[in-house]
Amino acid sequence: MGHRHLVIAYIFVWTLQLGYLSSILLGWRRLRK
Amino acid sequence: MICGLLLRNDMRKTLFIGLPIALAILAVGFYQAIFVAPTEATMGEVQRIFYYHVPSAIMALLFPYVNFAASAAYLLIRRSNPLRAQAADALALAAAEVTLVFASIGLATGMLWGRAAWGIWWTWDARLTSFLMLWLLYVSYLLLRRFTAGGQTQTLAAVLSVFAAIDVPIVYMSIRWWRTQHPSPVFFGGPDTGIDAHMMPAFLFNVAGWFVWGVLLVTLRYQLQRKRQRAEQDATLRALETTLQSVR
Numbered sequence A: 001m002g003h004r005h006l007v008i009a010y011i012f013v014w015t016l017q018l019g020y021l022s023s024i025l026l027g028w029r030r031l032r033k
Numbered sequence B: 001m002i003c004g005l006l007l008r009n010d011m012r013k014t015l016f017i018g019l020p021i022a023l024a025i026l027a028v029g030f031y032q033a034i035f036v037a038p039t040e041a042t043m044g045e046v047q048r049i050f051y052y053h054v055p056s057a058i059m060a061l062l063f064p065y066v067n068f069a070a071s072a073a074y075l076l077i078r079r080s081n082p083l084r085a086q087a088a089d090a091l092a093l094a095a096a097e098v099t100l101v102f103a104s105i106g107l108a109t110g111m112l113w114g115r116a117a118w119g120i121w122w123t124w125d126a127r128l129t130s131f132l133m134l135w136l137l138y139v140s141y142l143l144l145r146r147f148t149a150g151g152q153t154q155t156l157a158a159v160l161s162v163f164a165a166i167d168v169p170i171v172y173m174s175i176r177w178w179r180t181q182h183p184s185p186v187f188f189g190g191p192d193t194g195i196d197a198h199m200m201p202a203f204l205f206n207v208a209g210w211f212v213w214g215v216l217l218v219t220l221r222y223q224l225q226r227k228r229q230r231a232e233q234d235a236t237l238r239a240l241e242t243t244l245q246s247v248r
Helices: A003-031 B002-008 B012-038 B044-078 B082-117 B125-149 B153-177 B197-247
Strands: none
Touching: A003 B044, A003 B082, A003 B197, B012 B044, B012 B197, B044 B082, B044 B125, B044 B153, B044 B197, B082 B125, B082 B153, B082 B197, B125 B153
C-alpha cells in the first residue's frame, strides 16, 4: 500500500509543478503573438 | 542576480539560467530520496513522501512573506508612486500563486502519507486545519483578484494578504502549542528530535531544489505579469489617442 501512495505523491508533485510552469510559458507565448 | 533579472524583465534569460540549476538540484534530491536515503523502520517506503512533503510545506510558509512584503509595499506607495506600486503588485500576485501550488502539494502529499501511515485521509487537528486555512486564504486571494472589477481590486487583495501572513506563524507553531495527530516538530523541536544523518542529504537537496524552483517560478510569473501590465497600459494609451484624434 505504501508504494502506491509514494508513487502517486511524486507524480502529483511533478504534474502540478510542471503544469504551473507550462501555464506561465503559455501565457508568455500568447502575449508575444 | 535575481534582482538584475527582475529589473531587466527577460523571461528567456531567467528560464535558461534558472531551469537547469533547479532541475539539477532536484534530480540529485530525487536520487537521494529514492535510492540513497535508508528506509524508515516503522513506516517503510511511504516515509519517502517526507522528502517532498516537508520542503513543499516549508516553501508554502516562506513565499507568503514575499506576498506580504510586496503587498505592504503596494499599500505604502500606491499613491506616491503608482508605477512602482504596479511592480510590487505583480510580485505579490506571483508569490501568491506559487504559495498556492506549494500549499496544494503540502496538503495532497500529507493526505496520501496520512492515509498510508495513520489509516485516515484527514483529521481536524490544529496543524492540518490551520494549513487548510492558509490554502483557502490564497484561493480566496486569487479568486478576489480574478473576479472583482473596479479600481480597488489590488488594494483589497493586498489587505487580504495580511490575514494570510498572520496564519503562517500559527501553522508553524500549531504542533508546538497543541497536541496534534500530525507529528511533533522534527526540526527545532528540542532534544531528541531530528532525522537520521543518512536522511539529511535527501532532505537538504530537496529543500534547496524546491527553493530554487520556487524562486524561478515567482520570477517568471512576475516578469509575465509586468509584460501584461505594460500591454494593458499600451492598449489604454492607444485607445486614448484614438479618442483624442476623433474629437479633433
